[in-house]
Amino acid sequence: MGEIILTMKGIDKTFPGVHALDNVDFELYKGEVHALMGENGAGKSTLMKVLTGIYRKDKGTITYEGKLVEFTNPREAQQAGIVIVHQELNMLGHLTVAQNIFIGREYMKGVKIDDARMNVEASKLFKRLNIDIDPTEKMSNLTVGKQQMCEIAKAISHEAKIIVFDEPSAALTESEVDELFGIIRDLKEKDIGIIYITHRMDEIKIITDRVSVMRDGAYVGTLISEDSTKNDIISMMVGRIIYEEPKTKSTVAKDAPVVLKVENLNAGRSVQDINFELYKGEILGFSGLMGSGRTETARAIFGADPKESGNIYINGAKVEINNPEDAVKHGIGYLSEDRKRFGIVVRRTVSENSTMANLENFMKGIFIDKKKENTETEKYVESLAIKTPSVDQLVVDLSGGNQQKVVLTKWLVKNCDILIFDEPTRGIDVGAKSDIYKLMNELVKEGKSIIMISSELPEVLRMSDRVIVMCEGRKSGELRIEEATQEKIMHLATLDD
């Protein structure tokens, strides 16, 4: 291990009402990949934002290359060689790849921006990283994975000494993740210090040297990746041990009727000729890589996007679903992968969000029966353990996990028989995750049926009764839970690779 390049000591940061960072220590060697883990809201991102000058710290010291530093904006940090690859892609869709990479530090020829030179430099950079992207291409024309690569190239082009990756693999396909790891190893060789924020436990062993864990804005401890087990890390993160054991046997009754049947469903390139059946009381896992068409299939079934052809049968009867309204009428609920955009209405209250899909049942004449609305919502707040001061709280003030539970409440209030959960546990902490798992199991016991789309294989294996795997817009396989393994699923998901 090289010498220490960065030490953060006693970092403290308070936002109005929140003690976001409480006396946090962190240290990084040259040529080290240092994982930073913790539940959502544990303060990882805040810590990194303090490091890169997006936030100012209240207390504490940052020592970088032996000198005390204090960055007041991202630019200063960049110039000093500390860059961050953000979780949300920071692309400027209307500009070209090269223009994106050099934004904020363009090559100039007098007052003119030297686009030609920027293209050349970008090409060189891509060649060095062994990425095949045309620098004059418009950013918005690239796939998400390529965009991510551009982000990384941009970070590297800063001649960085420290690169912070904030959940870089979340949006990548498996092969792209491999590419990414290749690049990271390269960077390691060049003695660059890497801070790697992730939620994926498996990546810890593959790529990182050490792992530091944060909890509730405080530093918990650091482990050597090789010597630590998953459970060690989890228990540090949540303060308790949670086991994730695969389901070994389907819990669906043998004679369970088919509640939903999808026949020859087509909707664009991402949804080609999909056929499947969903049984009463079943959790049907949908697995596959990012962009394999799982979400698109779900949206097409739900009527959120137009479909080209295909039949849908509910309880044996053929139904027309052309928009979400039809779907909801037929008792289908859809929990979107993108909670903020498609799920919650942040500026309205918990109870208003909960009754959104089923307002008809809360009417007294032409008026909304506020009392009934609140009583009903309170019931679910209690049973789902939603952490909120009251049902009149604005949803924006809740944490991610609790927001997700509010979206769930919406469909529970509607009493849907078929629920489509698209990445139900993405970006929420371990505690809330297990609450949601528990709930799903209870729902199927009550006779509901669930389609669960998930990118996390352990989650798929733990929850599903049956697994459908998709690849490039097609159904590439179907596995009973008894036969499903991570390897088999991965194999089906990457058929053509």
Add this chain to the structure above:
Amino acid sequence: MSRRNMETPVSLNKSITQRLGGQNIVVLLIVIGLFAFFSAVSPNFRRYSTLLSILDYSYYITLIGIGVTFPLITGGVDLSIGTGLICYSLVGGYMVVYQGWPVWLGMIVCVLCGAIIGLLNGVLIGIMDLTPFLATLCTMMMTRGLGSIFSRGLGIPWPMVGSEGGWFRTIFKLNIGDVRLPLGFLWIVLLVILMSYILNHTKVGRYILAIGSNKEATRLSGVNVKLYTIIAYVISGVFAGLAAIAYSAIFASVYPGTGAGFELEGIGGAIIGGVSMTGGAGSIVGTLLGVFIICILKTGLPFIGLQANWQQIITGVVLITAVIVDLNRQNKGTKSITTARKKQ
């Protein structure tokens, strides 16, 4: 040297169509089509003098159109340009006509006033985080009031050609003997070239495009977003000031209480010309062409005998149609991208 030539400008090889952009070609065709239509219907329209009139009456709209393109590209809007134009012209003209200031000073006052209101807009939006629509709605009301207050409610007759200070009118139209030269068009072309250059090849333009594309990402790239937002509105204000000069130079007098509605022509022109309503994309040439469509309609419709009230209806319908056509085109072109974006 040779190596560099090999690797560099891919853009040079792009065809003219690509460089001009598809939308510009379409708009250009519409401009030509309109011109042909009016010429065919009305013989009077075919005259050189009509062309001159169209140009004359287009300068001020073109100028505010060019200016407002910048706030539009940042994803904002500037409603204060129309009433602002009149306000600046009233202030400058008051100084010239009633205070005896030389005309050149009055012109500088126009531009300066524009810059000040632009700066105010920029500060309200860039630093104080007000919605662009609201902030400029307020400055729209304020400039409407301020112009009248300043001129004591008087109409201002800027000096005519022949009288002292009347030379400033020749900036836009030079008469050499019997030949009338639309000099203003030359300035417009130069300004279009200059602003296109600024938009596409300088930091100011690049960052304004970037802000419109993704403000937060631009900020995180270390760009001073506040500063460049302010610059966008100052540009808009300065151009409203230039438009004030053009307006004063072309029309006999400037009257308070007018000017509301100009901003719609400028913004409408820019949008027909392909500036995205959500920001991030747009071109100055497109704006120029878009504004021309509006100006030709405005000047051309009276020529085919339509009364003024029909012009308003037709302009409204054209605007909606243009936007709907554009939306449909975009939907077709970018469907794959939107689905790609959903995955983020």
Add this chain to the structure above:
Amino acid sequence: MSKKLLSMVICIVMLTLLLTGCGGPVPPADSGSSGDSDDLNFAIIVKSYQSTYWLAAVKGATEQMNKKGVNATFNGPNSESDIADQVQMFNDAINSKPDGIGLAACDPSAMLDSLQAAKDAGIPVVAFDSGIPDAPAGSVLATASTDNYKAGVTAAEGIWTALEGRVKGASGVVRIGVVNQDATSESISSRGLGFIDEITTLCKDAGKSVAVIGNDYYVGKAKDKGDQASANVIIEVRVPSQTTTELCATEASAILNQSDTIGVFGSNQVSAEGILTANQNLGVLGSTDDKVIAVGFDAGSIIKAAVKDGTMYGAVTQSPLKMGEVTIDLLIAAAKGETISDVDTGGAWYNKDNIEDPSIAPNLYD
């Protein structure tokens, strides 16, 4: 909290800038006189200050006011189209309880209720510039105005001196244009109609047939709208959709651009200026037989200059100065309880020959 403070500071700074930097209250002769006599207070409301015409009226009134030693406040909306604003101003004037109100109504019928209120409050009202035909009995005591229809006729007679020969001698169709700033204001539309009717009569006397085309209102109101297909003389009326200079200019361009146009009339200051703007490109206006004869209305530096150099053949002026004087006189008389009656302040034709005449020049404001 500091940001809150900052916003307050910005607010105060803006307010002070506004109140100091941008000058005091509106009109030049805002507050009363140095006179000391009866202490009579009048409120005078003009249509707007847009054209200098109103300034001349205010000037006339102010001089008379100083002479007689009374006080008056002047106010007026932003433009002659802000009817609701003017009603508010008139109501405000009533509520300030002056000894009399002078009113140039933008729209006569919008004022009727308020006139009733003025009558109930016992405040005498004198109308000037425009009469108020349907005013409640006893509210408007007198009117000082130009007979606008007659003024239109005067303009027609004026233009006829230059056009007579050409109309008579024309082999094909000739066209006379009318640019009316506004089809809604009583005074301006009367002028237009006066002009149209008189030209029609004159042409007919000369043995020609006439057709009125263009804006439906004028076509409908004209005494004889004729038939376009068979007419030798076409009178084309154009009205811009809003009262702005650039729209007037656009309409004027459309008229001047037609090759058979021989004359054009702009029925107020803004429209006349619009005609002059349109001419900048065309250069068709002049006083000779090969040019288009333009006749304007009112004055202002631009029209005056154009009349002097012959670009504009002539114009009709009203007597705003006199109108102002008379209004004050009528108000004083009314306030003292005397009986008063209407005064026609008259309109006069002027061209480059008589523009300096002592009877004309004082009414030609800049």
Add this chain to the structure above:
Amino acid sequence: MYQIKQNPVVKKLGFNRIVLSMVLIAMYCFFAIFAKNFVSYNRILSALNYAYFLGFLALGVTFVIATGGIDFSIGPVMFCAAIMSGYLLTHYNWPLWICLIASIAIGALFGTFNGYLVAYKNVPPFITSMAIMQISKGVASVFTKAQSVSWPQLAHENGWYRNLIRVRVGNMYFPVGLVILLITAIICAIVLNKTKMGRYFLTLGSNKEALRLSGVRVRKWQMLAYTICGLLAGVAAIFFVAAYTTVQPGYGDQYNNEAIAGCVMGGTSMAGGLASIGGTFIGGMIISILQEGILAIGLNKNYQLVITGIIVIVAVYLDVLSRKRRV
């Protein structure tokens, strides 16, 4: 400060609305002190004349802004409704009550057209308003041949509609219009806060896609908001002519600005999802009192425009600050 805000009474009434009411009272006191003869019943009546139509416009636009849209064609649409129905009354001798309904219907029609373009054609509301503004002006102008229209006077036949703003009771006028405006505001508040429609409007403004995926037919509701806005512009038209009788084609732009200003001043957020009818009502009153007071201290309308602009900027900025602190 915080304690005051948490006081249950204050919370119930809304802190912003209380501040706004205090501004209104302070403004009245200011003019009472500095303007001659300001304190009189007639002054209030006169200010109310302006407040009526402005109030209806502002109430209408509150719905649209609540859905995250904007409609600044309301002024010209109001004029168009007043002109066309007035023309039907005076030139075609339609019965008055039909004309009043026609006025409302014309407003609603424009609103619906606007809403259709926004909801079903995805045209940005800003652009549709721009176009509708032009179209409504043109339509009114074509319909009446560019003539202004004067509605009948109270004493004349068909003049009773003017009693909608005030009725003479003995020697006094009773402001009927205020009662109607208040009732309308209360209905609007109930609609916005207590009914399904209002709930959908607010939700739509906050997150349209989430509402759609909850199985709600969002386009319909979105269009409806514009229809209501247009409908209230039609009502405003009646109150405009009841106060001022005459309307001209080609005008009305400035009333958009004042209506939106009143609405935003009252705490309705331009970003959608947050709206306060009570605030809008007080905002409209503030502008009207300002208008009256400015005239009374011998200044003209222009000062009102400038001061309104400044008030809105300050009000919105304070809102921006308070939101920043929360997040």
